[in-house]
Amino acid sequence: MPDTVSPPEAYPVTERNKVRRLHERGRYDHASVHAILDAAMICHIAYIIDGQPYCTPTAFWREGEHLYWHGSSASRMLRKQKAGIPVCLTVTHLDSLVLARCGFNHSVDYRSAMCFGEAYFVEDPAEKARALDVMINRFYPDRAATLRPSTGQELKATTVIGMRIEQASGKIRSKGVADEEEDYALPIYAARFPVRQVIGAAEPCPRMPAGVATPDGLAGFAEGRRLDEILLESQHRLYGDE
Template identity: 85%
Template structure:
């Protein structure tokens, strides 16, 4: 693996516990990020730690999120604020033959960088359209444009990924060899977040067609699969 294929490893992003689960290659980290819609952003303001859940999206090596211009967290990032952005997918519950070996299968990513406010009106409008298209391909062109007041009320934050690491567990039940003969129930329970059937707005005019960009939003499809598919449709990565 070349240096450009992986994020640099330091004390900040090195996976210490169960290091064999660690992933530093961009392909693995990006796949975890792109299959998600919600992240958690950790930061410190005046010595007090905070962690904020929010929708986010990736464009190349940059992550973006948005919120209200009145947000204390976002306003504090205007001059540049070190943050840690994390994403987790819970894939299964694992019941073993002893409490110590109970676990979960998961995919997670942790990204480090310096968050900053994006004030340029043109870049802000472009990025907010990209947010819509990232989740719902082609939808931004179908919408009423945001007003100047709506754009003013929205704050956009960007962060270049300086370092990142992923961590994956996918092995299911893993007991001590001598425990497999014990008459104790053990299993993996898959956990999936799935798309439900659309519930059209009751005030929608008659004759409005289902947008082609939502073709992937099929009931009972896994959300992470739909998000990854939407990302690739929009960006082609």
């Protein structure tokens, strides 16, 4: 049970998700946590199998209060999660490198989110097929309807896992250089180096038939654009402000 009362639009703060170190950077409101999640394509999922901890990177997406990911039906991680196991899903964005005037104050600016819940299989075939189409459209707007349908064997070979977010917390640092007051006058170089993931120029498949145009739904993938901004636009397009 939560040990504090949280606003309706925030995740309950418990011993499991409370930000302890530099607690002022913590975020529990849905808007902040969801923005961090929705700006990412890759997460890391931590879980324990037979007493051994594992952490697996995978693509994921959010629908309301649920997170989804997929993988091979032969995956040990996914087979173990079928029975329902506690998992911790995390996302991190590295926003800048921070060089200060002493080693102790060197840092990074970042946005991170940590979500807790119990994994479950999406068993219904129709719901599973829908989820896989949603995954494609989540990252590449309107693309699923233009693709060759997956075969029964392809669907059988793919597992979809869901998790309702029970507790979550975000953590954000965006302050740049933060030195001791007496150090600012020292003749030592200090700076913030922004870090961005940006889209490069498209490299069309050399075996694509002549005359195939770039779909309208991919217009946002313009060279030089930030990936996190594209992903947020796609999330909003698909789900609105939820």
